[in-house]
Amino acid sequence: MTAVAEQTIVDQVTLTIRNHVATVVIDRQHVLNAVDGTAQARLNEIWAQLEADPSVRAVVITGAGTRAFCVGADMSASAVDKTGLEYWAGLDPNGFGGLSLRTSLNIPVIARVNGYALGGGMEMVLGADIVVASETAKFGLTEPRVGRLALDGGIHQLVRRIPHTQAMGMLLTGRKADAAEMQSMGLVNEVVPAEELDAAVQRWVDQILACAPTSVRAVKQMVTQTGHLTAKEARGLRLPALMAALDSEDSAEGVRAFQEKRPPVWPGR
Structure with a gap:
């Protein structure tokens, strides 16, 4: 028999701090950067670390690769076996990714949206202060399409951030919207071609650092x-x-x- 080498997928959420700027990258590309329990815990650790570091003046959060920022909870993880009530009872007080409802982080957060920002990923976008998106990015609170609810701030924040009918049009259908539409609603600050995304984010960072x-x-x-x-x-x-x-x-x-x-x-x- 021929031995078959086992392939191991390494889940990562990385933090890099350089020149007063922290960059947080969700690197779970095999599930479009969906977040499982381990990644959720790691993100909370990162935000707590940044809260305690006065040298950090701006944070950029993004997803690895070109396909997704984050598509929410990892539907392949065992956590989705919980009932809706069990899931609701165990919600993180800081929200999805430890960010969507966090009120203790006094550092500007820029969401670098490089692809799909769905479900909890969209909730993390709602927890950011500035949103810069690729033209190819897609946004949505798609939970109703799988019998769930955007309980980590998605429902309550979206209706406070964009016009009521626009928010309800997304919440009641679970539909996806592109970056240009989200910019027209006022949720996205800037939309650029994918190859210009990093330069656009850097412009916003530089303006923050000038203050x-x-x-x-x-x-x-x-x-x-x-x-x-x-x-x-x-x-x-x-x-x-x-x-x-x-x-x-x-x-x-x-x-x-x-x-x-x-x-x-x-x-x-």
């Missing part, structure tokens, strides 16, 4: 923490990142740089 890190963190925290308040109520909150920004070295450096007619060199504190 004072303490100001950016304050903006993110203020938006995340005050969405349920009126503008007047929100202004009165003494949030930690706000108070830190108002008394920061960045604040002093920004004024000096303006007066001296030079680019600021941000201390980040």
Whole structure:
């Protein structure tokens, strides 16, 4: 008999930090970057690590390859054997991928959408701050087509992010929409040809890095923490990142740089 070598598929969620920018890549291309329990746990670990690292000023999240950003929960995993009620009872408080409902990450998150962003993948897009998509990207909350529901923020966030009838048109049909349509609804910031995706993402990163890190963190925290308040109520909150920004070295450096007619060199504190 001829021995057949066993092929092992290595699941990965990778984190790279370079020049104040973190890049998170879901690399499970054999299932279109669907997330299983192990990947979910790893993503939560990554977000917690980034929350504790003040040197990180922006995050880019994407999927490996060219076909998919993320198509949601891994339907081939044993977790889908749970009933709907069992699944609902075990939902992650931080949402799908540890991101879709996360309120403790004060770093801007850019979703680099390179292909399908479906189900939980679409929910992670809804958890991002800026969305840059390839022309070939497809978006959708397709759970009703397999008898499930977008419970990790998809239903509740979509109706808050785009016009009601547009959101319901997607939620009630489970249909997919292309990047241009999602941009017209206001969910996508920029749509570019696939070969220009990295350059477009870098432009957004560079614009974030041009701003004072303490100001950016304050903006993110203020938006995340005050969405349920009126503008007047929100202004009165003494949030930690706000108070830190108002008394920061960045604040002093920004004024000096303006007066001296030079680019600021941000201390980040």
